[in-house]
Amino acid sequence: MLRVATGQWSRRAITHRSRPSRLRHLAACLLLGCAAALAQGSALTATDAWVRFTPGVDVAAAYLTLHNGGARALTVTAVSSPLASSAMIHETRMVNGESAMRPHEQLHLAPGETLRLAPGGLHIMLHLKAPTLKPGQEVPLALQLQDGTTLAVTARVRPLGAG
Numbered sequence: 001m002l003r004v005a006t007g008q009w010s011r012r013a014i015t016h017r018s019r020p021s022r023l024r025h026l027a028a029c030l031l032l033g034c035a036a037a038l039a040q041g042s043a044l045t046a047t048d049a050w051v052r053f054t055p056g057v058d059v060a061a062a063y064l065t066l067h068n069g070g071a072r073a074l075t076v077t078a079v080s081s082p083l084a085s086s087a088m089i090h091e092t093r094m095v096n097g098e099s100a101m102r103p104h105e106q107l108h109l110a111p112g113e114t115l116r117l118a119p120g121g122l123h124i125m126l127h128l129k130a131p132t133l134k135p136g137q138e139v140p141l142a143l144q145l146q147d148g149t150t151l152a153v154t155a156r157v158r159p160l161g162a163g
């Protein structure tokens with residue numbers, strides 16, 4: 001999923017290069033489908049939120065797709081869940097040919113940007129209060145943003161092997 005991250009960065013770079021000309025910026029916006037970013041206000045939405053179920057384990061990874069439909073950059077600074085004693089933003093990367101996880105502190109979304117947390121890349125690591133998740137169960141998540149707002153998301157537990 002490093003490919004996804006690379007794609008996000010390159011798309012951001014394209015937007016920046018388009019800045020000198022307003023017309024070209026607008027054209028780039030239409031091309032990139034970020035017309036919503038021209039609208040007022042900030043709007044972070046989350047879709048396709050799910051948790052990977054592993055029987056009898058008290059850690060679980062949550063995935064979702066975030067979209068910044070607002071005109072300002074947004075930053076997710078923290079995540080929490082009533083079912084978890086702690087929740088952290090993590091990133092999985094290949095290090096010396098082995099998959100390794102590390103904390104990813106914050107998620108930055110430029111106006112119009114879509115960021116996908118998916119297996120093999122960014123995820124929310126939940127340290128569950130009890131290893132009691134069941135497939136189909138709903139897991140409430142609260143995403144805290146730097147602007148002081150909170151986005152409530154409901155993730156559904158999928159069976160092991162779901163991708």
Ligand SMILES: [Cu+2]
Nearest residue numbers: 090101123125
């Ligand atoms: Cu992790």
